[in-house]
Structures are given as structure tokens and as C-alpha cells.
Amino acid sequence: MSLKILHNVNVVQEDNSGMSATLWIRDGIIERIESSLSALPEGDYEFMDGQGHLLIPGMIDVHIHGANGFDMMDGSETSIQEVSRACAATGCTSFLVTSVSSTIEALIAMIRSVKRVAGHEAGAKIAGLHLEGPYLNPKRKGMQNERFLRHPDLTEMKEIFDEADGLIKMVTIAPELPGGMELVSFLKERGVIIAVAHSDATYEEAKQAFEAGASHVTHCFNGMRPIHHRDPGLVVAAFEQEHVSLQAIVDGIHLHPAIVRMMHRLKGPDGMVLITDALQAMGLGDGKYMFGGHPVTVSEGVARLEDGTLASSTVTMNEALRLTVETGISLTDAVKMASSSPSRLLGLAAKGKISAGFDADLVLLDEQFQVQWTMIKGSIV
Numbered sequence: 001m002s003l004k005i006l007h008n009v010n011v012v013q014e015d016n017s018g019m020s021a022t023l024w025i026r027d028g029i030i031e032r033i034e035s036s037l038s039a040l041p042e043g044d045y046e047f048m049d050g051q052g053h054l055l056i057p058g059m060i061d062v063h064i065h066g067a068n069g070f071d072m073m074d075g076s077e078t079s080i081q082e083v084s085r086a087c088a089a090t091g092c093t094s095f096l097v098t099s100v101s102s103t104i105e106a107l108i109a110m111i112r113s114v115k116r117v118a119g120h121e122a123g124a125k126i127a128g129l130h131l132e133g134p135y136l137n138p139k140r141k142g143m144q145n146e147r148f149l150r151h152p153d154l155t156e157m158k159e160i161f162d163e164a165d166g167l168i169k170m171v172t173i174a175p176e177l178p179g180g181m182e183l184v185s186f187l188k189e190r191g192v193i194i195a196v197a198h199s200d201a202t203y204e205e206a207k208q209a210f211e212a213g214a215s216h217v218t219h220c221f222n223g224m225r226p227i228h229h230r231d232p233g234l235v236v237a238a239f240e241q242e243h244v245s246l247q248a249i250v251d252g253i254h255l256h257p258a259i260v261r262m263m264h265r266l267k268g269p270d271g272m273v274l275i276t277d278a279l280q281a282m283g284l285g286d287g288k289y290m291f292g293g294h295p296v297t298v299s300e301g302v303a304r305l306e307d308g309t310l311a312s313s314t315v316t317m318n319e320a321l322r323l324t325v326e327t328g329i330s331l332t333d334a335v336k337m338a339s340s341s342p343s344r345l346l347g348l349a350a351k352g353k354i355s356a357g358f359d360a361d362l363v364l365l366d367e368q369f370q371v372q373w374t375m376i377k378g379s380i381v
């Protein structure tokens with residue numbers, strides 16, 4: 001039995017924002033929240049002073065590739081552990097290990113190391129795998145390596161699912177490719193989130209995929225047919241379908257602030273999630289790196305391939321939260337987009353909210369959104 005009393009925090013949540021609160025955390029679970037400190041208990045407990053800082057539910061990143069010089073596609077357990085640590089240090093408490101298009105051998109090696117690390121993470125918890133590719137459209141490849149892009153292959157997909165033992169939670173596909181709709185049915189049967197990106201789908205093709213079970217758009221607006229008033233494309237199809245949620249890379253580069261506000265206005269905070277889509281340069285800064293089999297140069301925080309194509313991002317979840325607020329979106333909505341919306345998307349019933357009975361996955365932030373500490377299941381990591 002362990003009890004922590006976290007006093008003097010400003011819980012960011014719709015109903016109690018701006019109020020100083022005290023949390024009782026027992027055995028990793030939020031037991032109760034009080035508006036003022038009641039009588040302290042008898043017996044052992046740890047008393048923590050939040051110094052009036054902001055307390056938010058642990059953020060959840062459904063799209064991250066690497067951090068601190070480690071790329072999770074290198075197949076090593078160390079890389080996954082280092083990303084788990086880097087996530088925790090930036091206020092993220094759960095994440096989907098995200099692949100890039102590769103050979104099947106490289107993907108299987110990565111899946112095997114994820115299986116070894118899951119349950120023994122050094123920091124943020126692995127909530128599963130997000131396969132970004134390889135069944136993507138070369139026409140909208142972005143930084144995906146064309147060498148590894150291919151048409152949907154259900155035999156290969158079966159092999160990958162067999163290897164992953166239920167860890168696959170999300171797959172990003174281009175449904176307009178030959179065999180794309182069969183792939184949608186295959187994934188739907190397995191209950192995974194079907195996301196669309198690196199896709200040239202027209203409005204009609206995307207609508208068909210969404211009606212057949214696709215429900216999410218990876219890095220919305222990036223790596224897809226843009227909106228044209230006579231050719232609305234998959235983005236407008238996603239806006240029209242109520243069950244479809246959107247990922248947003250809010251790093252000041254991938255999306256203009258007005259586009260972030262438009263996504264928020266059309267989908268609401270429950271219909272969009274903040275992601276980092278970070279590569280290994282996250283946490284390291286400018287320099288030369290490798291990503292997806294390409295050399296990538298990071299200059300002033302912007303990652304690009306040699307031809308200038310944007311290649312992933314270096315933003316962290318706490319910076320994404322700050323930049324979202326800077327677009328004019330309220331802090332409570334921005335926190336929803338970073339915590340409760342991704343937890344609902346992934347079906348993590350005990351996460352994403354500061355409420356009695358929920359996991360004590362908590363982040364203390366100062367007014368500049370700097371992480372003071374991150375707590376996962378009641379332990380500071």
C-alpha cells in the first residue's frame with residue numbers, strides 16, 4: 001500500500017480549471033480530489049507540494065518514431081527504452097511505437113523488440129504499435145522511402161499480425177491502392193484503428209473507405225491530396241464523417257495556426273489528437289540524421305530530406321501543447337487533444353482524465369509548459 005498526497009496543484013480540466021486542488025493517490029490510482037486540504041491521514045504517506053503549477057493528465061502520443069538519437073526502427077530494445085524515457089521527460093505517459101515503411105524483416109525485428117520491452121518500460125508505457133505503411137501511395141510519399149512502398153498484401157499483413165500478438169493498434173494506409181478496400185476489411189475484422197495518409201484518395205475514394213471502417217487521418221493535411229474546391233479530396237471527406245478523428249502536428253511548421261483552428265472548429269477537441277511524429281532528432285536539435293533510410297537535415301528545428309521535403313518533426317508533446325494554446329485554442333481543449341482524445345481513440349479506459357478511479361498518470365507543468373515532473377501509475381519517472 002502506498003499513499004501520496006499531492007497538494008496545491010491547478011488541475012486543468014473543464015469543471016475545475018483554475019482551482020487549487022489536492023489529490024490522494026493510492027497504489028498508483030487517483031483515489032480522490034479535494035478542493036482544500038482536509039485532515040492528513042494517520043500512518044505513512046508521501047506529501048508532495050505542486051507549488052500551484054498546472055496539473056494535466058499524462059499526454060498520449062499515437063505517432064512517434066524516435067527521440068534523443070534513437071530510431072525505434074533500428075530493431076534494438078535500447079532505442080525503444082530511450083524513446084520511452086524521452087516521452088516521459090516531455091510529459092507523455094503512453095505512446096504507440098510507430099514504424100516507417102521498410103522491409104518486412106526490419107519491421108519484424110522492431111516488433112520483436114517491442115514485445116520484449118512492453119511491460120518493462122523505463123518511462124512512458126507502450127500502448128501498442130502504429131504501422132505507418134508500407135501500403136502507401138508513392139505519389140504522396142512525403143518522407144516515406146519509395147523503395148519500400150508496395151500495394152496491400154494480405155498474406156504479408158497476416159504474417160505481421162501473427163508476429164505482433166495483438167500489439168497493433170493502428171495502421172496507416174492509402175485505401176485507393178489496388179487491394180486497399182480488402183485491406184480495410186481485413187483491419188476492421190481485427191479491430192484496429194484504420195488511419196489514412198500518404199494517400200492520393202479522392203473525396204469519393206476516401207468516403208468509401210471511411211464508410212467501410214476507416215476512422216482516423218494520420219498527420220492531417222500532410223502527405224495527402226490537398227483540398228481543392230472542385231476536388232475536395234480525403235480531408236473534406238474526413239471533415240464530413242462524424243466518426244473520423246484527425247491527427248495534428250502542431251509544431252508551427254506542418255500546419256498554419258489558422259488550419260489548426262479550423263480543424264478544431266470543425267471536429268472539436270474530441271475529434272482531434274496532438275501528435276509529435278518525432279524522429280530521432282527530438283531532444284537533440286539541429287544536425288544530420290537518418291530516417292526511413294534517408295539522410296535528414298535538421299535546421300532550426302525543421303527536419304527535411306535533401307530535396308526539401310518535410311521529414312517528420314522534432315516537436316515534443318509539451319511544446320505541441322504550448323503551440324496549440326498559442327493558436328488561440330483554450331488550454332482545456334488543448335489538453336483534451338493531448339490526453340483524453342487519444343486515450344478514447346486507443347480505448348484506454350483508465351487514462352486521459354484526472355478523476356477518481358483513473359490511473360495516476362499525471363504531468364506537472366509550469367506556466368511556460370515546461371515539465372516539472374511526470375508521474376506514471378503513481379511513480380515519478
Ligand SMILES: [Zn+2]
Nearest residue numbers: 063132277312
Ligand atoms: Zn510518421
